[in-house]
Amino acid sequence: MRYALIFQKEEEFIFKNVPERPVPSLLRGYSAPIRLDSDLTESDLYFLLANDSDEFNRWEAGQILARKLMFSLVADFQQQKTLALNTKFVDGLRAILQSTSLDKEFIAKAITLPGQGEIMDMMSIADPDAVHAVRTFIKKELAFQLKDDLLAAVTSNRSSEAYAFDHDSVARRALKNTCLAYLASLNEPDVTELALNEYKSATNMTEQFAALAALSQNPGQVREDALLDFYNKWQQDYLVVSKWFALQATSDIPGNVVNVQKLLAHPAFDMRNPNKVYSLIGGFCGSPVSFHAKDGSGYKFLGEVVLQLDKINPQVASRMVSAFSRWRRYDETRQALAKAQLEMIISANGLSENVYEIALKSLAA
Template identity: 35%
Template sequence: IYNKGAELIRMMATILGPVDFRAACDLYFERFDGTAATCEDFVRCMEDAGNVDLARFRLWYSQAGTPRVSVSLDHDGGRATLRLAQHVPATPGQVDKQPMVLPLKIRLFGAETGAPLGPEQLVLFSEVSESIVFDGITERPVLSINRGFSAPVTIESDRTADDLAFLARHDDDPFARYEAMQQLMLDTLVAGTIEGRADHQAVIDAVADTLDNPALDAAFIAEAVLLPSEAFIGDQLSTVDPEAVYRAREALRADLGRALADRWREVYEAHTTDKPYEYTPAAKASRRLRNVALGYIAASGAADAAALAFRQFERADNMTDRQGALTTLVNGDSDLREAALDIFYNRYAGNSLVLDKWFQTQALSTRDDTPAAVAALAQHPDFTLANPNRARSLIGAFAVNQRAFNQPDGAGYRFLADQLIALDRLNPQTAAKLLPPLGRWRRFDPARAALMKAELERIVATPGLSKDVFEQASKSLEG
């Protein structure tokens, strides 16, 4: 609710512009400061001060669901035509949805020159479909859309891998540039998952360009070059195949690591410093990028990756660097893995919140033996379901580790169900919040789906089950 509310206010700010939006906020406080006000009161102030009609915009408050916007761009001679179509998927209790008001910031770039073909424009898209014509476009255009995340929508476009790679290099809007890189990676990973292999070169080139661009700051680079998560890749598939997703993602990570091995080393060294810890944006960005580079060095199979990570682990004067190194080691097979885990545990055994990180890091490991390791950690003297944070750090983290949790034998499902039944007696609210991974059973193959459904039925049939968990499990079984 709070996230959606923030997005709606931001969209109204985009529609009104900064001057009118400030005037509308001033009017809102003038009218309602110190009183109980409603969302309708706020919207009315936007209308009065901004001289706009937001009647259709109010659908955002009454209709659930994320709009999906299909986008295509045609170029013929000196004219480009942008075609937009929107669909709001059905949600429980709401089937036939009306089109929403979507403020979409767009800009065209020349495919040959990389230069903008005109200024950024704001399109208020409020119909089922609409076409926008741009004249005087002599160069093939590439579309940058939803710049600045101007609307909380899902964009489905016909942009090619070359177009996405182009935007990842040339787009002057950080959000659109990041989205282009992520979409390029996602398309490649989905293809690799479905077909068993994919051409990684476009992604490698785009990442190389990003690493080599001196105009980009470290914080942006660190996020842009990270691959989409296994769970997000699975969300794009009609049926999730955890092993295929894992193989496709690891193959791309390894190729990025090997193809750009020298660059990752350069980045790692450039952001390694002997200066004392600083809590500044620049220092935080540097630490983040250093850990990303370390992960890719390890993914390349470099012989010294574990030693490099362990040296960072030992010398770290902050948790970001220490846990980043630990994560790299925990995902690998080096003997230094166990040494780092022991050192971390002994150092922070008296700090409950930090020890949560020790459990969580192992629960999220990509190793084949993670399910067995998590089962053993559930018997660890420092693990207790009575501590909600500790339960989330191990049980919750394991349940979102897509490959480890969804092993074909169903051991992960049984483990989670056992833990939730036990947790329900201590903390029903936390147990209910950890149950949703089992509720995704329809997204998997029939064998896994049957095993997940059986565990949900076992939970529902448990005597004395709390109302919280019963409702969550029952709804998961129903739909």
């Protein structure tokens, strides 16, 4: 490794006795929040992903590659082409997973894909269906190709010791839980059994909730039983129940709007409690798949809830209606459906000024 310090706007560096073309690892150890454009090639980024000793730069290389990969696959999906995962990307993540020198918390972050919202924010016309399909494909394909490494990480990071809040313990849990989530996406019997075992044997709420989240990815009786069991165990803890609502609200399982509608009648939910509303209704609005469902069911659900909520707490209702504020970023079909709900809200009798103002601004945005 050679270091080069840059003091001028433009500088030239000549490396002697270097057998291969050097790959720059830029701004090593630099902590200021900046946005950097560079001419690093994909080959350079794959090299950094697999080898960079600066953990942030290694993570950044992976995120850039993941975003490029996702955009490329989104285009393929939209053109109905067969999706395929670049083997170099898989190999880069495998190298990170197999490392014995890297911090476990870093490994957990490095193998985590960019979120659906992040990718949609970078699109000229957001396509929730394509982004969701692509991210799901990548996650499952990584889980399939890295299954042995992921299983090894889960096994080696189990602990029967008492809960401890220190870096090593937090890092261990983060890595185990991230790997378990990947594996559960395969929805295979052996992996489901593994996740159930992790759920039942967890010695603390953090790991039990992570196992529940892993199981909740796939619809079915196992999911329903685990959710009910978790609620029965933690129903006296207000904050945990809020997390329980949010987990179900943000789910990407098909037709989740129906599940969220049912949860409105759950005895632990109270429309008069802002935090419960933020967990359930706000969580649902944060789901790119369910809220932006092509049939408009997510928009219709929110429109109806906003009118109910406005009679109870106009301030919270106005915050919920702001989920419509970016409706023009989507395709024409979704725009028409979202616009119809905003117009319905504005025309409602007895509407509060809070909600009217936000809805009107959203409509005109």
